[in-house]
Every structure is written in C-alpha cells, then in structure tokens.
Amino acid sequence: MNTLIDRREALRKTAMLMGAAVSASTVAAFLQSCKTKPDLNYKPLFFNEDQALLVSQASEIILPKTDTPGANDVGVPHFIDSMVKDCYTEADQKKFLDGLNEFDQGSIKVFGNRFIEGSPEEQLDYLKKVHDEAVNTHKSDPTVPRPFILKLKELTMLGYFVSEPGATQVLQYVAVPGAYKGCIPLKEAGNGKTWATS
Numbered sequence: 001m002n003t004l005i006d007r008r009e010a011l012r013k014t015a016m017l018m019g020a021a022v023s024a025s026t027v028a029a030f031l032q033s034c035k036t037k038p039d040l041n042y043k044p045l046f047f048n049e050d051q052a053l054l055v056s057q058a059s060e061i062i063l064p065k066t067d068t069p070g071a072n073d074v075g076v077p078h079f080i081d082s083m084v085k086d087c088y089t090e091a092d093q094k095k096f097l098d099g100l101n102e103f104d105q106g107s108i109k110v111f112g113n114r115f116i117e118g119s120p121e122e123q124l125d126y127l128k129k130v131h132d133e134a135v136n137t138h139k140s141d142p143t144v145p146r147p148f149i150l151k152l153k154e155l156t157m158l159g160y161f162v163s164e165p166g167a168t169q170v171l172q173y174v175a176v177p178g179a180y181k182g183c184i185p186l187k188e189a190g191n192g193k194t195w196a197t198s
Contacts, residue, residue, distance in 0.1 A: 079159030099148025
C-alpha cells in the first residue's frame with residue numbers, strides 16, 4: 001500500500017480515536033512532511049531533476065526571499081538551466097556538471113547526506129564553507145580555474161538582477177531615464193540603491 005495512503009488512513013484513525021476531526025490544514029501539513037524531496041517549480045531543460053533541485057536550493061540560499069523575492073521566486077534556477085544548456089560549450093557544460101557532482105559528493109562527506117537531502121541549516125553551513133574556501137583559494141591564486149560555487153553564485157546573481165523583480169524592486173529603475181548624468185555620488189542618486197539602468 002502507498003505510504004501516503006497509509007499515513008492518511010493512520011491520521012484518520014487517530015482522529016476518530018481522539019473523537020475529533022482534524023483540520024484540512026493539519027492534514028495538508030502532515031502529508032507535506034511525507035515528501036522525500038522538495039518541489040521543483042520548473043521543468044529542467046538540461047539538468048536532471050536532482051541537479052535542478054540542487055541548483056534551486058543553492059541559489060535560494062545565495063539569494064533568499066526577504067522583503068524582496070528570492071532566487072526561486074524570480075526563476076533563477078530556470079535561468080541557470082537555460083544558460084548552461086544554450087550558452088555553454090560542451091566542455092563548459094561538462095565542467096559545470098562535474099562541479100555540481102563534486103559539490104554534492106562533498107556534502108555527503110561533510111554531513112552524511114546529499115545536498116538536497118540535508119536540513120536547511122546543514123545546507124547553509126556547507127554552502128558557506130565551500131564558498132569561503134573557494135574565495136580564499138581564488139584570492140591566493142587567481143590563475144586557477146574559477147571554482148564551481150563561484151560560477152553558480154555568479155549565474156545566480158546575473159539571473160536575479162536581469163529579472164524584472166531584481167531590476168525593479170532591488171535596484172533603482174527608471175523605464176525611460178531622463179538626462180544622462182555621468183559620475184555622481186550614489187547618495188545623490190536617490191535612495192542609495194545601485195541603478196539597473198543608466
């Protein structure tokens with residue numbers, strides 16, 4: 001019997017024993033917790049589903065939702081998938097996938113799970129550790145190839161700031177700017193945000 005059905009039936013029987021009905025929201029939350037993987041909000045073009053989930057979770061950690069949309073809200077994972085598929089050479093695609101696999105294997109060594117199976121705290125700690133090591137390595141020897149996590153961060157930032165919410169809600173944006181003003185201090189430019197248009 002399907003695990004989801006087993007749990008639904010167990011929940012129904014528990015509710016009957018307690019002599020009370022269980023609210024729909026409680027049932028939904030309970031059934032949601034049965035999922036083994038988080039949802040993917042787009043259909044991958046290049047990545048397989050696990051790779052797409054890893055990119056999705058990592059990009060959301062890099063740019064989480066706050067008072068402005070997060071990376072997943074503006075479609076960054078789909079953007080990265082499209083960029084790697086359409087704009088990377090075959091050799092660069094292979095390097096990206098190798099980096100993705102190495103990143104995932106590293107998480108198994110660090111916290112015993114694949115990245116997409118880790119808790120939010122484990123994912124954050126691991127991503128920060130890998131990022132900080134990559135930054136230090138790249139600073140000490142800029143001639144070494146750019147580490148995977150920095151490529152992923154770069155694509156995440158690019159995808160975010162070329163999206164409409166990234167350009168209009170995070171950066172200053174004027175659809176039809178007025179006169180060109182060359183080099184002015186940022187504090188004179190308005191509210192302290194960098195401009196999306198010039």
